[in-house]
Amino acid sequence: MKQYEYLAKAVLREHGIPTPAGRLVRTPDQAYEAVAAIGPAALKAQVLVGGRGKAGGIRFASTPDEARTVAQAMLGMNLKGYTVEQLYAEAKLEIQQEFYISVTTDRNRKVPLVMASLKGGVEIEEVADDDIVRQWVNPRVGVLPYFGRELAARLGLTGVIAKELADLVVKLYQIYRERDAELVEINPLAVVDGHLIAADARLNLDDSALFRHPDVERIDEGSALEQKVHQIGLAYVELDGDIAIMANGAGMAMATVDAIQYFGGKPANFLDAGGGASVEPTAQALDVLVSMNPKVIFINIFGGITRCDDVAKAILQVKATRGIPVPLVVRLVGTNEQEGVRLLEEAGISAYSDMAPAAERAVMLAGEGRA
Numbered sequence: 001m002k003q004y005e006y007l008a009k010a011v012l013r014e015h016g017i018p019t020p021a022g023r024l025v026r027t028p029d030q031a032y033e034a035v036a037a038i039g040p041a042a043l044k045a046q047v048l049v050g051g052r053g054k055a056g057g058i059r060f061a062s063t064p065d066e067a068r069t070v071a072q073a074m075l076g077m078n079l080k081g082y083t084v085e086q087l088y089a090e091a092k093l094e095i096q097q098e099f100y101i102s103v104t105t106d107r108n109r110k111v112p113l114v115m116a117s118l119k120g121g122v123e124i125e126e127v128a129d130d131d132i133v134r135q136w137v138n139p140r141v142g143v144l145p146y147f148g149r150e151l152a153a154r155l156g157l158t159g160v161i162a163k164e165l166a167d168l169v170v171k172l173y174q175i176y177r178e179r180d181a182e183l184v185e186i187n188p189l190a191v192v193d194g195h196l197i198a199a200d201a202r203l204n205l206d207d208s209a210l211f212r213h214p215d216v217e218r219i220d221e222g223s224a225l226e227q228k229v230h231q232i233g234l235a236y237v238e239l240d241g242d243i244a245i246m247a248n249g250a251g252m253a254m255a256t257v258d259a260i261q262y263f264g265g266k267p268a269n270f271l272d273a274g275g276g277a278s279v280e281p282t283a284q285a286l287d288v289l290v291s292m293n294p295k296v297i298f299i300n301i302f303g304g305i306t307r308c309d310d311v312a313k314a315i316l317q318v319k320a321t322r323g324i325p326v327p328l329v330v331r332l333v334g335t336n337e338q339e340g341v342r343l344l345e346e347a348g349i350s351a352y353s354d355m356a357p358a359a360e361r362a363v364m365l366a367g368e369g370r371a
Helices: 005-014 028-038 064-074 145-155 157-180 207-212 224-232 248-261 279-291 308-321 337-346 353-365
Strands: 022-024 042-043 058-061 087-091 099-108 111-117 132-136 183-193 193-200 202-205 235-238 241-246 269-272 296-303 328-334
Touching: 005 022, 005 087, 005 157, 005 202, 022 028, 028 042, 028 064, 028 087, 028 111, 028 269, 042 064, 058 064, 064 087, 099 157, 111 145, 111 157, 132 145, 145 157, 157 183, 202 207, 224 235, 224 279, 241 248, 241 279, 241 328, 248 269, 248 296, 269 279, 279 296, 279 308, 296 353, 308 328, 308 337, 328 337, 328 353
Parallel strands: 241 269, 241 296, 296 328
Antiparallel strands: 022 087, 042 058, 042 087, 099 111, 099 183, 111 132, 183 193, 183 202, 235 269
């Protein structure tokens, strides 16, 4: 479970890691009051996505009046599919240098991993591998001060900055352990007036360990559309394409996304309709896909527990009540296949038995493809 920046910063402060002065604001007037109190500030959209700055989710205000105007423009805006409902007004920093540091889990080695770089302020994936220092943690020992000193030396840091980084690494690891975190990240870790300060922060918690932290605020991470599908009880993730997908089972859904991409198409989503979903949830899921206004809808069902006739009935229910105004491609194989195909054919909808030609057809109807 991801935490908003203001919550992550609060945890950093609890462990003695310096952060800029900041206030959570939900109205333009609160933004006015925040800048009046802390001075020139960055107004940061509190949404659980990366790349906020490039998308217009971080703006600056020098005066309270300017803060009110900026907040009016930002609150309610759509940022990468998320509605901005709150901002974090944080004192503007005169940054001399930007570093990157994080503690995460290396799933291959099955141990904690500390990563650091002198090139912060960008996504870590954009940093050349040679510019990243990695140190793995022995869980039986943990992170002691010498570990941080070694990391600082490998980065080429000396003096006050090296000492502060060594201390900070110990504290980050404490957060990682105590909070059952999957990721604790500071990016950028800024140098301001010769000292380190956390200019931004991410804290992702292990969902499976949340029962140990009843005091932690539960946060719905998905967009409004993702939350709507989750309420139906289905797994859904929004993507950037225009071919809407529904399949049964996570493996089948991933294979469907891959097939669309293989033929040159752009998947709009990952939707696992589950094994054994009844007519109504399936119809609700399809209704969501229709609401996305995609170029094409591709339904890919390999029925085991899922009954093909139930899927067909769900399709016909949506077609009769709401309508399906875009091309629909259906692949239907498995339990009660013949009955499902018959129901669709009577309504003028043909069904494929093989996934590859069905996926290729969906891509062609979307006007995409490798040709």
